[in-house]
Amino acid sequence: MSKLEKFLRGRFAAAVVAVLVGFAISAIVLAAAGYNPIGSFAALFNGAFGRPKYIANVIIKATPILLTGVSVAFAFKTGLFNIGAEGQYILGTTLATIVGVKLNLPMPLQVPIVLASGIIGGAALGAFVGWLKAHFGIHEVITSIMCNWIAFYLCNFVVMSDAFHKPNSTSALQVNGSSYTMILGNWKKSPDGKAFLKGIPWLREIVAKTDLNYGFIIAVIVAILISVVLTRTKLGYELRAVGFNRDAARFSGISVERNIVLSMLIAGAISGLAGALTITGISPHTITLLAAMESYGFNGMSVAFIAACSPLGCIPASILFASLIYGGMSVQQVMGAPSDIINIMIGTIVFFTALPGVTPMLADMVAKKRKEQESIKVSKDGTPLPEKEV
Amino acid sequence: MFANLILLIGITLMYSTPLIFGALGGVISERSGVTNIGIEGMMVIGAVAAATASYFTGNPWIGFLAAGACGALVALLHAVASVSFAADQTISGVAINMLAPGLALFACRRFFDGAAMTPIAPKLPKILGESGLAGTAFANLNVNVTTVLALVFTVIMWFVLYKTKWGLRVRAVGEHPAAADTLGIDVYKVRYCCVILSGMLAGFGGASMTIAIIAQFTQTAISGHGFIAMAAVIFGKWTPFGAYGACLLFGFTQALVIMLGGGDFVVPSQILSMLPYAMTIIVLILFVGRSVAPKADGVPYVKGSR
Numbered sequence: 069m070s071k072l073e074k075f076l077r078g079r080f081a082a083a084v085v086a087v088l089v090g091f092a093i094s095a096i097v098l099a100a101a102g103y104n105p106i107g108s109f110a111a112l113f114n115g116a117f118g119r120p121k122y123i124a125n126v127i128i129k130a131t132p133i134l135l136t137g138v139s140v141a142f143a144f145k146t147g148l149f150n151i152g153a154e155g156q157y158i159l160g161t162t163l164a165t166i167v168g169v170k171l172n173l174p175m176p177l178q179v180p181i182v183l184a185s186g187i188i189g190g191a192a193l194g195a196f197v198g199w200l201k202a203h204f205g206i207h208e209v210i211t212s213i214m215c216n217w218i219a220f221y222l223c224n225f226v227v228m229s230d231a232f233h234k235p236n237s238t239s240a241l242q243v244n245g246s247s248y249t250m251i252l253g254n255w256k257k258s259p260d261g262k263a264f265l266k267g268i269p270w271l272r273e274i275v276a277k278t279d280l281n282y283g284f285i286i287a288v289i290v291a292i293l294i295s296v297v298l299t300r301t302k303l304g305y306e307l308r309a310v311g312f313n314r315d316a317a318r319f320s321g322i323s324v325e326r327n328i329v330l331s332m333l334i335a336g337a338i339s340g341l342a343g344a345l346t347i348t349g350i351s352p353h354t355i356t357l358l359a360a361m362e363s364y365g366f367n368g369m370s371v372a373f374i375a376a377c378s379p380l381g382c383i384p385a386s387i388l389f390a391s392l393i394y395g396g397m398s399v400q401q402v403m404g405a406p407s408d409i410i411n412i413m414i415g416t417i418v419f420f421t422a423l424p425g426v427t428p429m430l431a432d433m434v435a436k437k438r439k440e441q442e443s444i445k446v447s448k449d450g451t452p453l454p455e456k457e458v
Numbered sequence: 459m460f461a462n463l464i465l466l467i468g469i470t471l472m473y474s475t476p477l478i479f480g481a482l483g484g485v486i487s488e489r490s491g492v493t494n495i496g497i498e499g500m501m502v503i504g505a506v507a508a509a510t511a512s513y514f515t516g517n518p519w520i521g522f523l524a525a526g527a528c529g530a531l532v533a534l535l536h537a538v539a540s541v542s543f544a545a546d547q548t549i550s551g552v553a554i555n556m557l558a559p560g561l562a563l564f565a566c567r568r569f570f571d572g573a574a575m576t577p578i579a580p581k582l583p584k585i586l587g588e589s590g591l592a593g594t595a596f597a598n599l600n601v602n603v604t605t606v607l608a609l610v611f612t613v614i615m616w617f618v619l620y621k622t623k624w625g626l627r628v629r630a631v632g633e634h635p636a637a638a639d640t641l642g643i644d645v646y647k648v649r650y651c652c653v654i655l656s657g658m659l660a661g662f663g664g665a666s667m668t669i670a671i672i673a674q675f676t677q678t679a680i681s682g683h684g685f686i687a688m689a690a691v692i693f694g695k696w697t698p699f700g701a702y703g704a705c706l707l708f709g710f711t712q713a714l715v716i717m718l719g720g721g722d723f724v725v726p727s728q729i730l731s732m733l734p735y736a737m738t739i740i741v742l743i744l745f746v747g748r749s750v751a752p753k754a755d756g757v758p759y760v761k762g763s764r
Contacts, residue, residue, distance in 0.1 A: 097561075101568050149548055151495075206742045209495070210689040214735040217682060225728035360678055370556060373549045406567040408560045415557025422539055422549035 070438055076431035082420075083374050083381075085427055087388070090417035094409050103405040112410075115398025116391035124274035128350060130390035131283040132157065135342035136368025137375065137382040138291050143335040144377040145298055147311025148328065152197055152212025153339040154365025155219035156190035158358070160343025162223045163189035165355045168243025168347060169232060178246040183344045190340015191333045193219060198332025202325035208332065216365070220358055227357050239356040249348040250281045281349030288383055290338060295379040307331050339365065367393070370418045389414060461595055466713050468598030471605045472671055474709025476501065476680075478608040479663030480687030481694065481701035482615055483529075483656035488696055489619065490652035491632040492540050493756040495551025496532070498684025499558030500657045504529040504664025506562040506576070509675035510569055513579035522582060522604075522665045529661020530654045532558055537653035541646050544758035555684075566675060575676040582670045604666035608702075611659065615698040628652060632752035635759040645759050660684065689738055696752060711737045 075081055095105035116126055136153040143150035150156075164186035171181060193215050200206045226232050232240040245254065255261040256276050265272035274280055298304040309317040310327040318324050342364065347353055371389055375381030396410030420426065480497050487494040504525035512521025536554055539545040563574060570576055582603050584590065590600045619625035627648055630638040635645045663683070668675045686708055687701075694700025711734035719727050 097564070101564070200739070200743070204743050206739075207692055210692050210742065211739055213682070213685040213689060214739050217735040218732045221728045221731045225726060228726070228728060360681055366552075366556065369552050373552065404572075406564045406572070408563040408567065411556055411560025412564060413560075415553050415555075415560055417553075418556060419535070419539065419550060419553035422545040422547075422553055423543045424545065425543050 070434065073431050073434045076427050076434060081427040086374065086417045086420035089420045090413045093416045094413040097412055098405055098409060103403055108399050108403045108405050111399050111402035112395040116395030120270050120274045121277050124278040124280045126391045126394050127284050128279060129394045130386040131287050132342040132346055132364045133367045133371050133389055134287040134382055134386035135290060136339050136365050137371030137386055138294050138379045139335045139338035140369050140372035141375060141377040141379050141382055142294050143331060144372060145311060146307040146331040148208055148331055150212065150335045151209050152215050153368045154361055155216035156193050156336040156339035157343040157364045158219040158223050159189040159193050160186035160340030161347050161355050162226050164344035164347040165240055165243055166226060168247040169241045172244040172246060175246045179249060179348060182247045182348055183341060186344020187337045187340045190343065191337035194336015195329055195333035198329035202328040223355055224357055227355055239352060240354045242353045243347060247348050249283060250279055251275055279350045283345040283349040286345065291379045291383055370414055373418050374421050464596060465598045466717055468601065469713035469716055470706060470709040471601050473712045474705040475602065475605045475608050476663040476667045476683050477687050477690060477705040477708055478612065478702055479659050479666060480684050481690040481705050482611055482698060483659035484688055484691035485696055485698055485701050486615065486652050487656035488691060488755050489632045489752055490628050490649045491635060491752060491754040491757065492649055492653050493547040493551065494536065494656055495548055496536050496554030497660045497687055499555040500529040500532050500660035501664040501684045502562045502680045503532050503558045504661030505668040505680050506566055506675045508665030509576040509579045509668040512669050513576055516580055518580045518582045518669045521579065521669050525661040525665035526658040530658040533654050533657020537650045540758060541649045544760055547756050576674045578673045579669055581673045602670040604670045612698045612702045619698065632754055635754050693742060708734055708738065
């Protein structure tokens with residue numbers, strides 16, 4: 069087997085091929101619309117990685133979609149489709165804001181409590197969907213979508229309510245400063261911190277000029293944790309068993325209903341955490357009036373699918389998508405090409421990850437070509453061609 | 459009171475129309491065994507195509523047809539993936555929901571100097587003309603022509619699905635493709651046709667938003683309609699009339715939101731806006747587990763596999 073063939077039969081091939089096709093198709097679309105694809109991709113790359121600050125922003129962008137990605141991936145592994153990550157995320161931001169505004173404890177207490185309230189919000193919404201599925205047999209996709217919109221309007225209700233609305237704005241009050249999770253949080257703005265950071269320009273750029281926060285580290289830990297739970301624990305085994313074959317799981321004494329609720333509860337909790345981390349980690353540290361869905365849940369789905377629903381795979385996938393989304397903004401600034409090209413690219417990538425047959429097919433083609441070439445070599449030596457085995 | 463009732467009916471019909479087209483698309487696709495989460499994306503494409511074509515040609519009917527054609531084209535992608543390549547239909551649908559809005563906005567910005575919305579385009583007529591019934595109490599019953607078309611399409615689909623040979627084949631393919639195959643039915647062809655049809659219908663749904671209800675494409679013209687249509691498919695038990703009724707119910711709750719929002723009710727508008735979605739969940743609970751999907755829905759068919 070040649071190296072190329074080996075790669076094409078490997079587990080990463082589908083993702084890599086999908087990304088390459090995604091770039092190729094967007095290049096064609098760009099060229100057809102009269103924009104220079106090479107220049108656009110250069111602007112994209114530069115916009116995502118050109119400066120330390122940009123890289124920090126990519127990591128910030130990757131945090132929520134890594135978590136919603138893990139949420140979708142986890143549910144998918146247990147046979148459920150969590151299209152409700154969006155709503156769970158929104159409810160997470162909403163509850164984190166409510167608690168963060170009303171509560172003002174010392175930081176070591178405040179941060180866990182604010183994060184926990186976001187987690188509880190997401191988990192409650194997820195569990196509700198799971199409960200509807202387990203006890204009434206209502207498809208989770210439908211209830212999730214309905215819950216997305218309910219969470220959406222609940223968020224707007226909180227923003228506009230007397231208790232939380234910030235006067236003359238479209239947002240709610242900011243959470244208390246003790247809830248912040250930025251790296252070097254308040255110190256970086258103090259005179260000491262400013263003086264210290266002045267000496268180290270790159271650190272100053274990524275810390276002082278962005279909202280770089282601990283969120284990504286937490287998200288990576290969650291991804292690892294979920295991976296361990298799924299593959300190494302009894303709980304994970306039961307959850308996957310229910311997803312793989314419900315009847316067989318029931319026969320072996322696993323409570324299917326309980327596991328469906330539990331699975332959606334955990335998936336919801338992860339998405340809720342994503343929302344809470346957005347509130348604690350990124351300015352404006354509050355919720356704003358939503359005009360349309362935020363797309364964190366939907367981008368999470370893309371992340372999960374390109375990672376073939378492996379929680380660990382979501383880590384690189386989230387970085388990839390975050391760099392596309394963040395870098396994509398400069399495509400419009402530099403080249404004038406609509407930044408919507410990024411959605412076309414992401415859509416194409418996800419589309420091709422859905423096709424399971426593509427990479428084995430390519431591998432077969434490579435193998436066939438190699439065999440042909442080998443047989444040509446043999447015939448040049450003057451020895452007769454071996455009979456083809458059928 | 460009477461005028462309010464008429465208004466309520468008018469708004470209900472108006473809001474349910476795009477949903478009905480989308481839901482019919484869902485019914486035909488899922489009946490043939492292909493889950494179509496991409497309805498939303500196909501509606502967005504239809505919406506932008508309708509407004510653009512109507513604006514440039516000045517003829518809204520061309521816009522309507524263009525919407526169907528573009529929706530069908532996007533659906534073809536879904537068909538290739540889910541029928542020929544045995545892809546995961548959920549993922550393919552999600553991909554289309556990302557791809558299509560991107561494509562729609564990209565095209566919109568290309569055609570209209572970077573604007574995320576089209577200019578005002580000519581609208582499809584109302585059934586009794588622009589001034590029909592004007593001044594009478596029934597003025598609000600002069601609905602868009604698309605509202606009538608939606609009902610016509612529903613009846614046609616019911617007839618085709620249940621009263622014709624082709625409809626029987628579609629249902630057979632959706633329930634048991636292998637059995638259908640042994641009887642000489644080309645499973646792939648039937649599924650291709652149904653998915654493409656579903657894209658066309660979804661495209662019409664988009665058009666009935668952007669060249670009938672409003673007169674332009676905007677970024678939020680289609681926001682979640684395709685997903686609500688999917689809910690209607692399940693709630694309507696995968697039948698054309700069931701889906702039609704489900705969409706009417708949804709349109710009705712939306713009309714209630716509008717009517718109550720303008721009144722002197724103490725309920726904040728955001729809470730009121732949840733009504734259609736909460737109502738759907740409640741209704742689904744009341745009809746517990748009684749909706750059963752076509753047996754092969756979402757399962758790719760590979761010839762010769764057991």
